[in-house]
Amino acid sequence: MDEAAEEALLRRVPTGDDAAFESLYALYAQRVRLAAWRFCRRGDQIDDLTNETWCRAYRLRPDYDPTRPFFSWLCGILHNVWREQARKNAADSSDTAADDMPADDLSPDDVAAEAEMLAGLNDCVSRLDPEEQSLVRWRFFDGEPLRLVAQKLGIAEATVREIRLPAVMVKLQRCLSKKGRADRFFSFSSAQAGPPFQVISGDEP
């Protein structure tokens, strides 16, 4: 969907246009799931958080300002839902209170940016060649050492480390740049005290 079409949908949201809201749901549902996971870090809470977020967004749609980014608005609602749920969980069991409460510096805008980044990266990975996708899956999703990845691919470990992996990284960076998300993400990362995500350890060159 191009930008103009999406803007047209957004303008129809405050008017109570159900069809427009349903189209936006199809467009943003995946990103809202990612944002929910960034808040709670628990797979078993994603469905609950996202369902409640969409229900509230539907009720609050007359209040939506079309000049404001829709996803940031959704993440604001999601943030409230998550904090309320964390408080309920804390009331039910003081043991889990510390784990369930979100970090103070986890703002809806930051989470929205990270979710956008992850969704964009996921799309870029899906556009890689099958062998490159396998490399990414084994190395980064499954956390396997380069030696095992090379064995599975049937090529030398040095080839994976020096040629294949750098080539995949370049492809992904170009893809993200095309989406206009690479600069945004890397500037966001630099603004933090450290990288927002943990770098996998092991046999790094």
Next chain:
Amino acid sequence: MTRNTTQLEAVLTELGNARAAGALNAVDAGRLPWKSPVDAGSVDVVIARIGPRRRLAWGMAIAASFTAAVVALWQFESQPNQIPVTNENTNALVLASRDAGAVNDMPVDVALVLEDFNQDGRIDGEDIQPYLDRVRRSSGEVGTDTSDFVRKLLGS
């Protein structure tokens, strides 16, 4: 390796974590949460969200209700000779579904007018249609005999 590449690797690892948690599972765009906020899946989540103390309280309440129901059923079934017809102040008669043998032990005036028409060992609503069929075969005047049957069934 450049800083950007290292960061990209970190984000790829994070993407793997998100995938493992199910954050990237396919979304059914046809199932709109605001139109069906409670389904089987969300009920499971709600149950999982309930704290341990509430879960325990709910569990005890459910167990107590279940136990009470079992005891009531057991007491009811353990008294086969109890007359299943109760005469309330309003004179309305309530007929419980009972074994044919138990009905045979009823007071004579009630037991005589009721029969196990479908031969299933019980006298209940299932006997009405076989009774009607029998009447239809014999006289063809269902309406009169049906009201007669109902009158007999109610004991009036």
